[in-house]
Amino acid sequence: AQTVTQSQPEMSVQEAETVTLSCTYDTSESDYYLFWYKQPPSRQMILVIRQEAYKQQNATENRFSVNFQKAAKSFSLKISDSQLGDAAMYFCAYRSGQGAQKLVFGQGTRLTINP
Amino acid sequence: GAVVSQHPSWVICKSGTSVKIECRSLDFQATTMFWYRQFPKQSLMLMATSNEGSKATYEQGVEKDKFLINHASLTLSTLTVTSAHPEDSSFYICSARDGTSFDNEQFFGPGTRLTVL
Numbered sequence: 001a002q003t004v005t006q007s008q009p010e011m012s013v014q015e016a017e018t019v020t021l022s023c024t025y026d027t028s029e030s031d032y033y034l035f036w037y038k039q040p041p042s043r044q045m046i047l048v049i050r051q052e053a054y055k056q057q058n059a060t061e062n063r064f065s066v067n068f069q070k071a072a073k074s075f076s077l078k079i080s081d082s083q084l085g086d087a088a089m090y091f092c093a094y095r096s097g098q099g100a101q102k103l104v105f106g107q108g109t110r111l112t113i114n115p
Numbered sequence: 116g117a118v119v120s121q122h123p124s125w126v127i128c129k130s131g132t133s134v135k136i137e138c139r140s141l142d143f144q145a146t147t148m149f150w151y152r153q154f155p156k157q158s159l160m161l162m163a164t165s166n167e168g169s170k171a172t173y174e175q176g177v178e179k180d181k182f183l184i185n186h187a188s189l190t191l192s193t194l195t196v197t198s199a200h201p202e203d204s205s206f207y208i209c210s211a212r213d214g215t216s217f218d219n220e221q222f223f224g225p226g227t228r229l230t231v232l
Contacts, residue, residue: 033218043153043206043208043225044223044225044226045159045208045210047220095221100147100164100172101147101212101219102149102161102164103149103159103161104161105159105160106158107157107158108157108158
């Protein structure tokens, strides 16, 4: 079974600085997707960024980018120019490209932005 | 963008009663819907996967007779917590997959907070 591990329960960063959230996963599959979701206090899950395993290029969405190291099974999220609105729980997730395609979530990292 | 709604957003019930939570895809057909449970300060745990018109597939450890899931149409899935007890109090989140999209992206509902007294 696939597993996702986030080893940082909490992180904090100064506003306008850069922060990196870590995620590792374990799988024997070759076809899969990786995601970072944000869950603000409203608890609505918001997709931040996604990465297809077959793509070598790291995904980027504005201030958010990932460092996808397929061989190391690592998928970190970098947030540049942190803003107060970035404060939230961040979940790393894995989804198989086959079968039911259900999401497997990591434990989450609570990100605090210090003004 | 695709929108998924949940109703109710918050419910309080007495122990022993049943509670039904609805999950609707508002602007797309959801061939598959997923139900998650989230305890405070914890991650999302998948409870079951439901496909329209067929029985739900439950994750190991989830009581299918307690958490009844019905996916009767391409836009509606329901989760019924039967004979609820205080330990069932939690945040329940559904997601829906747009089977027509090339990447099968899942869209999340806003969640339902269940409190059992």
